[in-house]
Amino acid sequence: MIQVAVLGYGTVGSGVVEVIEKNKEEINKKSGEELNIKYILDLRDFPGDPYENKIVHDVNEVLEDPEVAIVCETMGGLGAAYEFTRRALLSGKSVCTSNKELVAAHGPELIRIAHDNKCNYLFEASVGGGIPIIRPLNYSLTAEKIDAITGILNGTTNYILSKMEKEGADFADVLALAQEKGYAEKNPAADVEGHDACRKIAILSSLMSGKNVRSEEIYTEGITKITAADFVYAHAMGKTIKLLAKSMEQEGRFYAMVAPFLISREHPLYMVNGVFNAVCVHGNMLGDSMYYGRGAGKLPTASAVVSDVVDCARHIGKVIMCFWDAQNVELTGIDEAKRSFFVRVDAKKEREAIETFKSVRVIEADVPGEFAFVTDVMSEKEFNRKAGEVGIISRVRMEE
Ligand code: NAP
Ligand code: HSE
Numbered sequence: 001m002i003q004v005a006v007l008g009y010g011t012v013g014s015g016v017v018e019v020i021e022k023n024k025e026e027i028n029k030k031s032g033e034e035l036n037i038k039y040i041l042d043l044r045d046f047p048g049d050p051y052e053n054k055i056v057h058d059v060n061e062v063l064e065d066p067e068v069a070i071v072c073e074t075m076g077g078l079g080a081a082y083e084f085t086r087r088a089l090l091s092g093k094s095v096c097t098s099n100k101e102l103v104a105a106h107g108p109e110l111i112r113i114a115h116d117n118k119c120n121y122l123f124e125a126s127v128g129g130g131i132p133i134i135r136p137l138n139y140s141l142t143a144e145k146i147d148a149i150t151g152i153l154n155g156t157t158n159y160i161l162s163k164m165e166k167e168g169a170d171f172a173d174v175l176a177l178a179q180e181k182g183y184a185e186k187n188p189a190a191d192v193e194g195h196d197a198c199r200k201i202a203i204l205s206s207l208m209s210g211k212n213v214r215s216e217e218i219y220t221e222g223i224t225k226i227t228a229a230d231f232v233y234a235h236a237m238g239k240t241i242k243l244l245a246k247s248m249e250q251e252g253r254f255y256a257m258v259a260p261f262l263i264s265r266e267h268p269l270y271m272v273n274g275v276f277n278a279v280c281v282h283g284n285m286l287g288d289s290m291y292y293g294r295g296a297g298k299l300p301t302a303s304a305v306v307s308d309v310v311d312c313a314r315h316i317g318k319v320i321m322c323f324w325d326a327q328n329v330e331l332t333g334i335d336e337a338k339r340s341f342f343v344r345v346d347a348k349k350e351r352e353a354i355e356t357f358k359s360v361r362v363i364e365a366d367v368p369g370e371f372a373f374v375t376d377v378m379s380e381k382e383f384n385r386k387a388g389e390v391g392i393i394s395r396v397r398m399e400e
Contacts, residue, residue: 001034002313005062007084008075009042009055011182012098012125015302016072017051020309027306031313038068063087070312072305073097076186078105089113089121094316096308098125098301101190104199104215107206108326115319122308122320127200128277129155130300131293132307137207137281138322144283146208148248151279152272153200155296156184156191157223157243161260162273165231165240171224183275183296194222194243194258201245204279205256208247210323213256219334221259225394229367233342236365237374239264241396242272253332261399262342335381339400344372344393356386374398 004020006013017037020027028034039062040054049055062068063084071088073095075081081102085095090113097103102110103123114121124134128151137146152158156178163169163177175192178184183191190196195215202215223243234241239262247256263270268290272278277295282288294300311320342363345353350371354360360373370393375383387395 001036002031002069002316003038003065003067004035004070004072004309005039005041005068006037006072006074007041007059007062007081008073009040009044009046009051010074010076011298012301012305013040013042013072013074015298016074016305016309019299019302019306023306027310031310033313035070035309035313038065059084059087063091063093068093069316070309071095072309073099073102074305075099076101078102082106085110085121086113089117089119092117092119094119094122094312096122096125096305096312098123098305100126100196100199100203104202107203108212108324111322111324112326118317118319120312120315120320122311123203124308125301125304127203128153128279128291128293129275129295129297130303131277131279131291131295132304133204133279133291134207135307136289136291137204141281141283141286141289144285146281146283147250148246148282149201149204149208149279150244150246150269151201151204152242152269152277153245153279153295154191154194154197154243155275155277155294156188157194157197158272158277158295159183159275160192161223161226161241161243164226164228165234166273168228181275182298192222192224194220197243197245197258201247201256201258205247205254205329206324207322209249209254209329211325211327211329213247213254213329213331217331219257219259223260226260226396227394229344229370230394230396232367233344233363233365233372234262236363237262237342240270242269244269244399254329255332255334255337257334257337259397261397263399267399336379338377338379340377340398341375341383341395342372342398343375343387343395344370345390346393347371349390353390353392356390
């Protein structure tokens, strides 16, 4: 029997316990041995919960028990989660996590500690919730040189944007709904300001390059400035707005960014709605491939954590390779990146905008008092200069 501990009995942690219990036959068969949840660590008590007798409050009980072979870290954050993970790995216990903040900040160090101690640090649930994306990058696409990844990597913001678009719902109301459903981070600013998607693209970019892409260096914009009027224009153009996380390696330069983009109906990510996420991966031999599924929520995320538990159970005492070196990748800033932009200005600035941006495609929509247009392709730097000169209401980048 393999003893498992769960650290953090919240949305994901309780899902892990539920998945292991509900699918125990399949999971035990695939693990090659029976899994047993020996401890659940949390700050609170859970009176009446069927697993009440497994709840502990002292992490030492878990970490000092030599029987525990696999630990699921579903607490989140960097403080205690980092300390408990390090200690577990140093004592040879594999750790499976959904905590992308920790993976993005300390991934290479924790992977190295795991391997030095003949155990594993696995993080399938850290990107794309229940979507298998870490394992494809680590195991399935090993014959590829991956040169681009573009994804919708945050369930909460995709849920909000979809509801705003399809139901004209209010931003704050939909965010509250996403929180109720357990999609949002403890501090939902991480979702709506794009930081969560940024951490996820940092993880994917690190696996793509084999080196460390620092999330702090990725240009990040969230969805807080997107309004109902932007969707009116998007419809007029036959497009929608999605929060995209992108990274690309071109001629030795590495680019990464997170921002809302206008995408057309033909784009593979156009139909990804609600809490669903999707990741498009481009490899030099395979070309395009795409991974799709529920990007947040209790059971989909827990399923991904438990898939890692099964992998750890199959590899007790053995290292599962993961190429993520501590050496930092130098990112190229976005100033020189070229694209066209959708721009809204006050109707009084129509002439000035046309004189400044020269060739523009005017977008007609039922938004009073405004003049809206799409620019030619230009660099971010040139756009920012011209937008500053005119004084715009807002802009959204156009995805090719
Ligand atoms: P959550 O519902 O807040 O659960 C976290 C649990 O851990 C809470 O019960 C919390 O207790 C407990 N905890 C926090 N610090 C602790 C400590 N020092 N010792 C013991 N217990 C502690 O959060 P969640 O949504 O499950 O998310 C957990 C992690 O998974 C986060 O890193 C999140 O980003 C990630 N994730 C979440 C989802 C999702 O859909 N929810 C999807 C993918 C990844 P208190 O409530 O008392 O603080
Ligand atoms: N808050 C995250 C999201 C959870 O909405 O995508 C999944 O990582």
